Amino acid sequence: MDELRIATIGTSGICARFCDALAAYGGASLAGSYSRDIERARSFGAPRGARLFFDDLDALAGSAGVDAVYIASPNALHAAQALRLISGGKHVLVEKSFASNEREAREVFDAARSAGVVALEATRNLHTPSFGAIERIVSEGLGPVRLASLRFSKVSSRMPRLLAGERVNIFDPALSAGALMDIGVYCVEPAIALFGRPDEVRALSVTAPVPGCPEGDPCSTIDLAGEVVLGYADKVVSLSYGKASDGMLPSQVEGERGTLVWEPTSGPERLWLHECAASGQVFRVEQAEMAPVEVEVPENDMVCELADFVAAARGDAAALAARERFERVTLESLAVMDEVRRQVGVRFPADLR
Numbered sequence: 001m002d003e004l005r006i007a008t009i010g011t012s013g014i015c016a017r018f019c020d021a022l023a024a025y026g027g028a029s030l031a032g033s034y035s036r037d038i039e040r041a042r043s044f045g046a047p048r049g050a051r052l053f054f055d056d057l058d059a060l061a062g063s064a065g066v067d068a069v070y071i072a073s074p075n076a077l078h079a080a081q082a083l084r085l086i087s088g089g090k091h092v093l094v095e096k097s098f099a100s101n102e103r104e105a106r107e108v109f110d111a112a113r114s115a116g117v118v119a120l121e122a123t124r125n126l127h128t129p130s131f132g133a134i135e136r137i138v139s140e141g142l143g144p145v146r147l148a149s150l151r152f153s154k155v156s157s158r159m160p161r162l163l164a165g166e167r168v169n170i171f172d173p174a175l176s177a178g179a180l181m182d183i184g185v186y187c188v189e190p191a192i193a194l195f196g197r198p199d200e201v202r203a204l205s206v207t208a209p210v211p212g213c214p215e216g217d218p219c220s221t222i223d224l225a226g227e228v229v230l231g232y233a234d235k236v237v238s239l240s241y242g243k244a245s246d247g248m249l250p251s252q253v254e255g256e257r258g259t260l261v262w263e264p265t266s267g268p269e270r271l272w273l274h275e276c277a278a279s280g281q282v283f284r285v286e287q288a289e290m291a292p293v294e295v296e297v298p299e300n301d302m303v304c305e306l307a308d309f310v311a312a313a314r315g316d317a318a319a320l321a322a323r324e325r326f327e328r329v330t331l332e333s334l335a336v337m338d339e340v341r342r343q344v345g346v347r348f349p350a351d352l353r
Helices: 013-024 038-048 057-061 075-087 102-115 129-140 159-163 179-195 302-313 317-344
Strands: 004-009 028-034 052-054 068-071 091-095 119-122 145-153 200-209 221-231 236-242 251-255 258-263 270-275 291-293
Touching: 004 013, 013 028, 013 038, 013 302, 028 038, 028 057, 038 052, 052 057, 057 075, 068 075, 075 091, 075 102, 091 102, 091 302, 102 119, 102 317, 119 302, 119 317, 129 179, 129 251, 129 258, 129 270, 145 179, 179 221, 179 236, 179 251, 179 317, 200 317, 221 317, 302 317
Parallel strands: 004 028, 004 068, 028 052, 068 091, 091 119, 145 236
Antiparallel strands: 145 251, 200 221, 221 236, 251 258, 258 270, 270 291
């Protein structure tokens, strides 16, 4: 079977990492690259083996030399770009967060289904064998789950610029950015994948005014960090995320028979399992027995999402069934993030349409 010919949108570090995964994967190849600046597209794609270069999205959508597109542009552009590419018959692998909100995501998935192509979110920490191990242990080895906490904070190098009064992309509501959409999504999506859509969402956030916004602009606040509690009938799940500090604690799921711990949340590499045992009134964490769980960790874990995407695009039945589940996780996660933003007062222009 011929390789799936993939073009990229974007020239950022994550797009370069995707191209590295593509080079290491045997079922697809880099066919082209897109940028608003054609020379930038050429300088990014040519050294990586691309032969087609675009600065016009309609030309990319209509190209006979491209089967699929990896979209790594700012979040606010994802849905519109995906819809145009889908209209040209292209499969789309869209970097997280998949869209600005749940409504946009539904439009993309509906369009892909009507066109007979695959739309998938590139949430790398859900596609790895290590997350498969987490799912298996949570469902089979912990007993009834009562508490879980997923954590990911990483200080942004752009924080000083924001605090100095500069408007920067990663903290710009106009681009559907901020801590939740960039970092918190790594906590929200695994929680939804493991436990489903919650009955209740409660959120608190550290926010900041966006420099340069006119008075009365409804999209003039951005989030720097936050805590979210997801309520279920039989469990409580807490999420902690941020771009203003570095988090040092792992994530964990606590069941009545055991506790599973892993790190990092953004791409699980190390897992430990603790079996619960009655030990009197005093419990010291440092004395707990933690058994390591052996997991497969690819050198570049984007290979895993790529493999699932290519298999689905090729019509593999198992991959297509998995795609349906990933679509549900994307939609339910965005619904949660929409509610979090509503509670903390962060709005995007896409929310107003």
